[in-house]
Amino acid sequence: MHRIRQLTTERLMAAVLFILLFAMAVRVPTDTDTWWHLRSGEIMVEQRAILRHDLFSHTRLGAPWVNHSWGAQLVLYGAYELFGGGVFPGDPGNIGLALITALLATGGMALVYAACEGNVYVRAFAVVLGGAAAAVFWSPRPQMFSFALGAAVFSLLHLYKRRQVDRLWLIPPLVVLWVNLHGGFAIAFILLLGTIAGEVLGNLLGDTRPTVVRGARLRKLAGVTALSALLVAINPYGLRMLAYPFDTVGIGALQDFIQEWATPDFHQPQTWPFLLLLLGIVAVFGISGRRADWTDLVLVMGTAAMALLSGRNIAVFALVATPALTRHLDAWLDERGWQIRPRRRVSGPMLVANWLLLGVVAIGALAKVGAVLSRETMREAQAELFPVELAAHLEQTRPEGHLFNSYNWGGYLIFAAPHVPVYVDGRTDLYNDEFLRQYLDVLLLREGWGAALERQEIDLVAIEAQSALAGALRAMPDRWRELRFDQERSALFERLPADA
Numbered sequence: 001m002h003r004i005r006q007l008t009t010e011r012l013m014a015a016v017l018f019i020l021l022f023a024m025a026v027r028v029p030t031d032t033d034t035w036w037h038l039r040s041g042e043i044m045v046e047q048r049a050i051l052r053h054d055l056f057s058h059t060r061l062g063a064p065w066v067n068h069s070w071g072a073q074l075v076l077y078g079a080y081e082l083f084g085g086g087v088f089p090g091d092p093g094n095i096g097l098a099l100i101t102a103l104l105a106t107g108g109m110a111l112v113y114a115a116c117e118g119n120v121y122v123r124a125f126a127v128v129l130g131g132a133a134a135a136v137f138w139s140p141r142p143q144m145f146s147f148a149l150g151a152a153v154f155s156l157l158h159l160y161k162r163r164q165v166d167r168l169w170l171i172p173p174l175v176v177l178w179v180n181l182h183g184g185f186a187i188a189f190i191l192l193l194g195t196i197a198g199e200v201l202g203n204l205l206g207d208t209r210p211t212v213v214r215g216a217r218l219r220k221l222a223g224v225t226a227l228s229a230l231l232v233a234i235n236p237y238g239l240r241m242l243a244y245p246f247d248t249v250g251i252g253a254l255q256d257f258i259q260e261w262a263t264p265d266f267h268q269p270q271t272w273p274f275l276l277l278l279l280g281i282v283a284v285f286g287i288s289g290r291r292a293d294w295t296d297l298v299l300v301m302g303t304a305a306m307a308l309l310s311g312r313n314i315a316v317f318a319l320v321a322t323p324a325l326t327r328h329l330d331a332w333l334d335e336r337g338w339q340i341r342p343r344r345r346v347s348g349p350m351l352v353a354n355w356l357l358l359g360v361v362a363i364g365a366l367a368k369v370g371a372v373l374s375r376e377t378m379r380e381a382q383a384e385l386f387p388v389e390l391a392a393h394l395e396q397t398r399p400e401g402h403l404f405n406s407y408n409w410g411g412y413l414i415f416a417a418p419h420v421p422v423y424v425d426g427r428t429d430l431y432n433d434e435f436l437r438q439y440l441d442v443l444l445l446r447e448g449w450g451a452a453l454e455r456q457e458i459d460l461v462a463i464e465a466q467s468a469l470a471g472a473l474r475a476m477p478d479r480w481r482e483l484r485f486d487q488e489r490s491a492l493f494e495r496l497p498a499d500a
Contacts, residue, residue: 109151112319156168260311401458
């Protein structure tokens with residue numbers, strides 16, 4: 001109770017920071033992949049078995065599928081149903097998705113905050129910047145579990161290296177949990193191997209600082225890494241999961257076509273926090289009198305390269321760069337005597353003012369969260385991005401024939417029109433590189449696109465109304481009949497009989 005009454009400036013800043021981070025992380029579910037994950041979770045609950053074969057497409061129907069996110073799908077579906085489920089945009093289940101995303105994001109950033117150095121102002125500044133950079137990755141998908149678990153593994157490595165607190169025994173069970181939640185478990189090994197490489201360099205180059213991990217402690221870290229690699233096999237697919245991350249990265253169409261796999265576009269405002277964090281870490285490494293730690297260098301440089309090659313890795317960079325930023329920023333401020341030390345005890349009017357400020361921030365955050373989670377806000381945002389009316393038409397009419405659909409809509413159609421098998425969706429590992437390039441040939445009207453539709457016996461095409469493919473089909477009214485939905489944004493083309 002005494003600690004609660006003593007709402008010092010430091011505690012106030014930390015509380016305000018995480019209230020605002022949570023409010024920032026609450027967002028409308030607008031990622032199309034969310035929906036095929038939910039449908040997968042629903043089927044597994046109904047069948048009481050892990051989904052191992054494709055049930056959603058006509059192009060891969062019955063094919064073996066490494067459903068690496070089965071655990072996360074069950075959790076997401078549980079959160080969706082806990083708040084009321086639903087099928088249409090704005091239905092109450094979206095609240096569960098938004099809240100679990102915010103909880104995982106805030107929990108991950110709390111672990112990052114604990115690994116930071118300096119006073120509360122330095123930490124808060126860095127965590128806000130790191131959180132804003134990582135936020136480009138935050139959506140109700142299994143990758144959020146990778147974000148939180150990545151922060152947990154990084155935190156354990158931080159404790160082992162910098163505070164001499166040995167909790168490495170937690171890493172192997174975390175990896176077992178992780179490999180059953182999401183294929184991003186490879187992040188654990190990026191952090192582990194990067195740390196080992198940095199510590200080996202520190203030893204070889206004669207770094208005498210006490211934070212360098214040496215001898216038996218370094219061997220133990222290597223042993224935990226090896227044990228964790230072996231334990232990856234504890235999943236429904238066994239040792240096959242070890243190759244999964246490499247198989248996914250090897251799909252060239254991901255980098256060519258899917259935005260999150262491509263190099264970040266710095267003309268887009270959502271990538272600017274990453275750019276600022278990247279430039280900031282370079283700047284403080286240069287101006288700080290503190291010698292850079294080898295592990296910091298390996299992890300920051302390695303994850304920066306990953307993030308520059310593929311935007312989906314920005315969040316991993318934020319995890320490791322944010323604490324490194326605080327170490328050097330705090331040292332630079334100390335060198336100049338510019339530190340502001342927060343008051344550790346407050347009383348009287350200052351204590352009242354702190355509580356009032358906390359209350360105002362909390363009320364404002366609740367108002368923001370409430371506005372985001374309102375049915376109308378969610379309905380409008382989702383209706384703008386998803387082919388809601390088109391999907392409802394497909395589910396109601398259940399037309400015969402094979403469907404060709406926009407990749408961006410595949411996940412939503414699996415959920416909203418489950419009785420109409422899709423052509424393609426976000427399960428890129430299922431479809432493979434060759435198939436995805438064939439899809440792109442049709443979408444981009446490359447040579448032979450019409451013959452490809454004929455060869456695959458496509459009778460329906462669900463596509464963005466302003467796309468090049470829609471324009472080409474519209475130019476053939478004797479072969480294709482067009483229906484418009486969603487305020488003219490979505491188009492469904494139906495093949496006409498040959499004798500029409």
